[in-house]
Amino acid sequence: MSENNSVQMFEDHSQFGKVEISPEVIEIIAGIAASEIDGVGMLRGNFASGVAERLGRKSSHGKGVKVDLGDNGLKIEVYVITNYGVAIPEVCKKIQENIVQTLKNMTAIHVLSVDVHVVGVHFEEKNESDSTKKDQEV
Structure with missing residues (x-):
């Protein structure tokens, strides 16, 4: 991991100064893109990120995203829960493509890899009120 915990945008320093992006910002961008x-269905974080989110210390948009700053670029891991009935490989490929394209457009940072971990499947819950309305209409 990088020692300074931020990504420098340009190697040459202009007269205006330098631009750095925090890894938390990259996590949020990747989370929204995913x-x-x-x-x-949703992004899935670990226990520590859930506690930090409840205490107001971390945004929910970066939940389920882990960014590793390397010397050559970024490695991103995304933990998702997919909806029931979707083609998981297609959804994962779209997630990877959207994250890479969004980070390229917004930050011009080179992304080495985007690893998508499917940690669950979300089933839609039927509301009892919906089923009773249908029964009453018939």
Whole structure:
């Protein structure tokens, strides 16, 4: 992992100074890009990120995203729960493509890899009120 915990945008320093991006910002961008894909139920973080989110110390948009700053670029891991009935390989490929494209457009950072971990499947819950309405209409 990088020692300074931020990504420098340009190697040459201009007269205006330098631009650095925090890994937390990259996590948020990647999290939003992943959640935009149809078939993604939600992102899944670990216990520590859930506690930090409840205490207000971390945004929910970066939950389920881990960024590793390397010398050559970024390695990103995304933990998702997909919706029931979707083609998981297609959804994962779309997640990877959207994250890479979004980070390229917004930050011009080279992404080495985007690893998508499917940790669950979300089933839609039927509401009892919906089923009783249908029974009453018939």
